[in-house]
Amino acid sequence: MATTPPDTPNSFRRLDRSQRRAFFAAWLGYLLDGFDFILITLVLTEIAADFELSLTQASTLVSAAFVSRWLGGLVLGAIGDHLGRKPAMILAILAFSLGSGLCGFAWDYWSLFVFRAIVGIGMAGEYGASATYVMESWPTSMRNRATGFLLSAYPIGTVLAALAYEVVVPAAGWRWLFYAGIVPIALTIYLRRSLPEAAEWRERVGGRHDETTTSSVLFAPRRSVVNIALAAVLSGALVLIFSRTGGDATPYLVALSVLCLTAFAVQLAGRSWPVMLAITFTVFCAFLYSWPIQSLLPTYLKTELGYDAGAVSTALTWAGLGYAAGSCLAGVVGDKLGTRRAYVLGLFASLAFVFPVFALPAGNVVLLWVLLFAMQATSQGISGLLPKFIGDHFPTRLRAASLGFSYNVGALGGAVAPLAGAAIAEEFGSLGSALTTLSVSLTVVVALIIGLDLPARLGRALRVPADAPALSTPERKASSGS
Template sequence: MDIITRLENVPVTKFHYRLLVITGLGWMFDAMDTGIIAFVLPTLATVWGLTSTQVGYIGSIGLVGMALGAVLSGSMADRFGRKKVFSATLVMYSVATGLCGLAWNFESLLLFRFLVGFGLGGQLPVAVTLVSEYAPPTARGRFVVLLESFWGIGWLVAALISYLVIPSYGWNIAFFIGALPALYVFKVWKSVPESIPYLLGKGKVKEAHDLVSKLEESAGIKPAASIIAPENKDITPAVFADLWKTQFIKRTIMLWILWFGIVYSYYGIFTWLPSLMVGQGYTVIKTFEYVLVMTLAQLPGYFAAAYLVDRIGRKATLSGFLAACAVCAYFFGQGGNAATVLWWGSMMSFFNLGAWGVVYTYTPELYPTKVRAYGSGWAAAVGRIGGILAPTVVGYMIAENDGFNNVFMMFTIVMLGVAVIVWLLGEETKGKSLQEISS
């Protein structure tokens, strides 16, 4: 039995949950630093006298950094290891977030937000690749969705920081708090193991065998006496053309459309949400309260997706959540009283973030070890293009008559279109090993 097969035969143990929590906390800090800007913008727009177009640029510039970070970190993770890149990007985005608190004008904030985005975009595909490569096939979907659920916790933390800190102490302090996760790198470096497929790809067979043996012992399984490496030992670096080979071309097209659509919708909606609600006449404090409730609704969305993804499959869960989110966005855009806005906003958060959990489960499953982080990074990078466009497009649209309604009509159409593409082009990967799926 080769090392990868042995790894996939190890049942879920405390190790898997510990890895989930450690990487998940890094993911939470990632989301916290992403979310803080959304809550700072309404105050910053008033203090600095920013136009809606400038606010849109601030929302977009981080996504430019995320696009570049996603591509470069995926390649670096396949070359230098998941653990090293995870740690480096954690430090980068945390320090850059702290620098945002020192920004003295619009241009300096743009520069610092670009650096934040570069680090954030670099960490996400690496973290999900690491968790997916350790989780057993029967539990992989659930584990990756649970990893993504830490994103909701991070946005909740950002909302709480903003609600409690910004009104009393100013927007700078919120950014300074966002720099604290840099200290977490010491825990990551000490506790996170390197990826087994990565070690094998680099010829470090003995190191991979020792790691798997420890996992087997912790699960009450007698470790194998002999060391058998998988047959495929292709360690040449991944290149762009690999994503367009015959067996991957449909997967790549589907993933790129999926990522573009879901990132476009997410950052277009949630980066602007506090500002949009202030524009509808709600006070800053009341807006923070409503968005806090909507953010809380993200968590059960993740848990529902985690339950369904290994039962009814990736395609059905993802398509269904995207379509439901589209319906909620439509009704949210119709406005109404506070209770109606709060209900549809909460349901929109529920389905959107549940879909995100499945996206992060699904993406690395569709590529082999050699290009897994690289392919995931490229898909995420294409998604960031959508994220770059969305805040700016919304900034222009809200200046028009009935802009609020038109913005959410646009997001309804985008998400419905993506749901159809996933259903038509997606391949089901539920319960299959990574070798079986991506060969």
């Protein structure tokens, strides 16, 4: 039976066998999550040709996963809070694996849109379930390392997807790349049979039915029908927005979506709903500074610097490796300095590399690799601390759904980011200038929010009753660093 993780400082070598197994299983699941999620971006041109779509319409298939991420974070998070972190993680892997495999059988645009939405449900659930599972299985003094090391898996999954694309698609076509996405289902058999439940959830929540959890709030008899209707309305609005079929009604659909999401946040967080909205806004801004570069960097390298596909692939590989290395480093630094201090340090350090990356002229290939590695290590890599930062604002009994919901609603910034980057590029006449402007300005905004501890300050100012670490104990007094 799992025991409570010790609160004393520790190292990876001193973790027991079950804690190591818990980490590696979650890490592998998150790697496969990154692999499955990024596949669509690699084969957009092939899909557009097969289904006779414009590239603009085909690109909305990337956003299809964002339509359902809020739902995956909420529902699978609620399952994680009620039944345990492990079953939620298993269901998440099943969802994104099944969705990816179904993409290979898609017969038109809308079938592929729906299957991508299933991938989004699984991806969202995997983020919240894996992060809470590893955090609550490891000692509190190592929880920044737990999330930092865990999130290093995602960019490695994207690199493996790019390598698979080069091998599979020329030989067998784009559908076989999605069929390969079914492979992670095998991992769920191992998870179900071999892993213990997260120790902290088991001790504080497991087997208890007298405390309020996210599932008891969302699925209460008097609320369940209303919440199902609310979810249907919200899903329909998001589909119209992200498929770009809303027409002149799009501004009203956006307003409706915001109201629906706020209604869920109020139910989920109770009196601390302003804290949840503040966390969601922080994540939204974080996606706005990072995702324009993630999504538009290949276009910038090809159009403004004139690099060929091979050079772009190599550059993105170095950027992905920087992301992975930075996530691990962020975890180590976070456990030494505290989550917020390390996060702010990493964000400001990233500004030293953003300007050189987009000021570098074509031809300096090796220097470009070095700068991209360093920029992504500090800018994207520091987001390895994000699950710990978010999770500290919610108690254990509400943590999985609250983390999953606030993160994945904030992740809608990832869908807005490419549009914002393209719009600013039209104004400036340069994509590089647009990416620099977005990255620098939003990085400063996020650094100020986290550095000034605004979500927790808001909660304390409103006298929100909570046993969440960030609200009950200032970071400077926390030996584990929050």
